[in-house]
Amino acid sequence: MPHTLRQKIADLVLNGELKPGDRLDELSLADRFGVSRTPIREAIRQLGASGLIEIRPRRSAVVRSFDRTELSEAFEAMGEIEALCASLAAVRMNEAERLKLRAIMAASEDLSARNDRPAALEMDFEFHGHLHDGARNRMLKTVAEETRLRITPYSAALYMMEGYNADLRRPHLQHAAIADAVLAGNGDDAARLMREHIAQALISLQQFFEDTQSRSDAPKVKGEVR
């Protein structure tokens, strides 16, 4: 469903127009999308239940923000879930899926060489999503996608930032190593490499926030890592 109201509001968060801590004003959103508050409220409740935003009784919903502890917990959980997907995909992917994985890696190679960050971010999603599918378990895929969704406001910001992930080839090479293990049918290696990949992402993200928070010229943005 590319055009559901729920997705449109989620997109505001995912593309960074609304940042962690920002309020979701029902009336503004209603005007913006040309509907009344009723469907806006329903969409907001759904996004609240899926954990992308935080609902506070009698007060505006806000884009969910994580403190340092929550962020590292989220990445630990995601690391394990992604590792599980990767190890299952290594054993369960069929030939068509393995072929598509190669295609994704080729495209990713190209995009990272050209330093096309928006497209590389898309391809990052594609890569992980393809492993979720390859694990052949819809409940696991749901869990993986939900977990990824929750931290996207943070991981996407990192991806777009020059200076962090300075060379897009680094995450690409990690993906490539994972893909090799998957294609070789080596689930244990795939899982281990995936855990390392996610752990690396957390470290980059933490460095990023250390820096932006210590810079006194940048007034602490409400809702960033507390």
Added chain:
Amino acid sequence: MPHTLRQKIADLVLNGELKPGDRLDELSLADRFGVSRTPIREAIRQLGASGLIEIRPRRSAVVRSFDRTELSEAFEAMGEIEALCASLAAVRMNEAERLKLRAIMAASEDLSARNDRPAALEMDFEFHGHLHDGARNRMLKTVAEETRLRITPYSAALYMMEGYNADLRRPHLQHAAIADAVLAGNGDDAARLMREHIAQALISLQQFFEDTQSRSDAPKVKGEVR
């Protein structure tokens, strides 16, 4: 939040008053809880997003039902998540938590000996929930609770049924083995035993549905395993 409308509606599903496939009529629910359709709709959307019920545009929402494949996928995913919780809990639980785990096991011992099924089911929830807490990772806990929530309509039905889990001591003994591993700080054993425990539960559930479906006297209930 013991009294939120969302929880009240969820309880209808969790205590079995509404079974998989049953429709959630907005007006009936509104009358029942003495509110208008608006808050009912919002609650239904939230439960839809958390996966307990299924939302179908322009048609009544229904309690989510799983076919055989989905059920085994759900148990596979849950097995891994619970195993992860157990292995982390084995390493991370503090003394107070370990003490409480012993208390839970003692209570469970008693309840299973007395064949008190409702109370034993409660204690089963308590046991798993305590391991979710012991893993010291709120995101993981959220994921684990959500996954458990989705299959509760099935696992709870099994637990209450005489003849399946014929002797409540069987799941109790599995729990006891897991608890021993956790208390010994042996994460790998805890994880392995937990996987086996969840796999056993799936097998019991599958047998249960094989039987109820093959009995011609029981007209196939809409929404049960298809």
Added chain:
DNA sequence: TAAAGAAAAATTGCATACAAGAATTTCATT
């Protein structure tokens, strides 16, 4: 000048109304 408090404005929670679509029943035809 800063803090505290009161008044005003803005925002959420819920009920109600109506339009549009789905489900069910009725009724004619074979």
Added chain:
DNA sequence: AATGAAATTCTTGTATGCAATTTTTCTTTA
């Protein structure tokens, strides 16, 4: 009696209005 079409009833989707609460602004006071 079975089939199918039309009409009726039921149900969902959305807009709007009002009360209750929160947030902001303005005034008063130390």
